[in-house]
Amino acid sequence: MANSFLDSSVLIGLVFRHAGERAACRTALSDDGATVSSRYVIFEVARGFLRSLIALHNYSFEFDSFADLHRAAHSGQQRFRPYSMHTWLGAFDDYFAVLEAEDGVSSEVLKLEELRAKLRVWIRRGWLRMHRDFSLLNEIDCRDDLAPPASRGDQRVDQRLPDEECGQPEACGLQEFIRSRKSDVESVAAGLETLPPSQKDKETVNRIEGLRHLLGKSPGEPFVGRQCYNCGDALICMEAPIGHTIATKNRRHFEPLARILSKPLAVAETARSTIQGVPPV
Amino acid sequence: MDSQTLSQTSRQIEALLDSGEKNPLVDFLRQESSHQIEAKGAVPSNYDIFAIRRNDQFGDEIFGPKRLHVGTYSEETLYGAAGSPVVRFRSVIQALKVRVERTASVSPEELEYGHQAALVWAEVGRLKEFIGTSSVVSEIVAELRTARFQFLGKDTPTAAMRAVGVALGLVTQANRFDTSLVDRLVEALEEGGIDSLAPDALRDSHG
Numbered sequence: 001m002a003n004s005f006l007d008s009s010v011l012i013g014l015v016f017r018h019a020g021e022r023a024a025c026r027t028a029l030s031d032d033g034a035t036v037s038s039r040y041v042i043f044e045v046a047r048g049f050l051r052s053l054i055a056l057h058n059y060s061f062e063f064d065s066f067a068d069l070h071r072a073a074h075s076g077q078q079r080f081r082p083y084s085m086h087t088w089l090g091a092f093d094d095y096f097a098v099l100e101a102e103d104g105v106s107s108e109v110l111k112l113e114e115l116r117a118k119l120r121v122w123i124r125r126g127w128l129r130m131h132r133d134f135s136l137l138n139e140i141d142c143r144d145d146l147a148p149p150a151s152r153g154d155q156r157v158d159q160r161l162p163d164e165e166c167g168q169p170e171a172c173g174l175q176e177f178i179r180s181r182k183s184d185v186e187s188v189a190a191g192l193e194t195l196p197p198s199q200k201d202k203e204t205v206n207r208i209e210g211l212r213h214l215l216g217k218s219p220g221e222p223f224v225g226r227q228c229y230n231c232g233d234a235l236i237c238m239e240a241p242i243g244h245t246i247a248t249k250n251r252r253h254f255e256p257l258a259r260i261l262s263k264p265l266a267v268a269e270t271a272r273s274t275i276q277g278v279p280p281v
Numbered sequence: 282m283d284s285q286t287l288s289q290t291s292r293q294i295e296a297l298l299d300s301g302e303k304n305p306l307v308d309f310l311r312q313e314s315s316h317q318i319e320a321k322g323a324v325p326s327n328y329d330i331f332a333i334r335r336n337d338q339f340g341d342e343i344f345g346p347k348r349l350h351v352g353t354y355s356e357e358t359l360y361g362a363a364g365s366p367v368v369r370f371r372s373v374i375q376a377l378k379v380r381v382e383r384t385a386s387v388s389p390e391e392l393e394y395g396h397q398a399a400l401v402w403a404e405v406g407r408l409k410e411f412i413g414t415s416s417v418v419s420e421i422v423a424e425l426r427t428a429r430f431q432f433l434g435k436d437t438p439t440a441a442m443r444a445v446g447v448a449l450g451l452v453t454q455a456n457r458f459d460t461s462l463v464d465r466l467v468e469a470l471e472e473g474g475i476d477s478l479a480p481d482a483l484r485d486s487h488g
Contacts, residue, residue, distance in 0.1 A: 016478070016481075017478060017481055018476060018478045018479055018480075018481040018482040019476045019478070019479070019482075020482060021481070021482075087484045088484060090483070090484070090486075091480050091481060091482075091483035091484040091486075092480060092483075094483045094486070095430060095480040095483055098430060098433060099406070099409075099426060099429070099430060102402075102406055102429075102433060103403075103406030103407065103409060104406075106409055106412075109413075110409065110412045110413060113412050113413045113419055114409075114412050114419065114422075114423050114426070116419070117412070117416070117419040117420040117422070117423035118420075118423050118427070118477075118480065120416070120420060121420050121423070121424065121463060121464075121467060121477060122477070122478065124460060124464065125464055125467060125477070128464070151416070151460075155416070
């Protein structure tokens, strides 16, 4: 019986994406085994994809109409770029157009309100389902006390992420994980270094640097939290337990890592599997 | 005005009037003005409500009064009967639930099923007027509209229709409108194959 270990791209695909994408992600899972993920993966989702949904929800309060928000998102503003936020608005534009054709015109103010309503439900239920639908392990000893996203009195959604504590030995177990897997970490850093230049993109170069940064730390010495993020895919690969197949949409980065660590890998082929410069979601 | 001639209280009143910020004195004066204007200006109206009695079989030749006086109602009474948007929302959802249950009880192979389903979705479409009533009502309506979106131009399976009925039942039975109600509603819809994330499918053409 094969078990599956979800990376962040497949976890997002199963929890935050439409039925077709979910079905595609399920093809990477074993039929009969357990499906597990980890606290580290959830933290990665929380500070990336989920954060972008929350940000989009909150940006919407700066605008009086859906059209204004849409225009701002396509104006090239930096803050709308992570996780291709503008594509959500494009999708909603089409969605509202279809509904308007049937039910009559909806005001731009109501559209904005409806967008917020949908985002709130997705944010709230996504968080709930990540914790309810999968077993979570925590080999890295990452934070397991993340508060759920919550609506504030002013209707903005917020989620406190203790990322300022990342890299602080009293709050973060990564250093101990690195120490206990030292030979794996060294193998991954060395293995990635030998990749041909065509496979060594910026993310991979940052990963090698991050792993070396962590290897160079003495026990109890704080490290730069950002280096943990840079090592994400490598740490997830290392954290996947024996007997589990790593499920990902990110073939480009996970294939070399799984090969170096001799771990089984299943890649979900979807419309958004590994696009250059865009995290697979 | 020479401040030397003012009492301490007068100076405080003047300060409150000049402050430009919201304070109890300004609120009091605003309310008083409003009451005075209402009392002296707009006299509350009364409404006489009539029903027109007719009979398709006998035409105008019917016995008894054709015009029935239902009653005379004050503005206040009618406004109270209309209720808050949330009360109206509950009432509309209750009526919709009855229609959905009736539809779900018809065989999908019968013409009547398709006819009733079309009417159900049209009523779901009209719920958009309640968006903005409250955050929870907006979420409920948004989810029901997503369900409608999924069955535009195609057959509605009975499982989906039954799921809509269950979801509406949750709303009609709820003592409180809170986010847990919305979460349970979404789960009930999912049981019938309705996908809250359906609009996300349109994202792929915007990548």
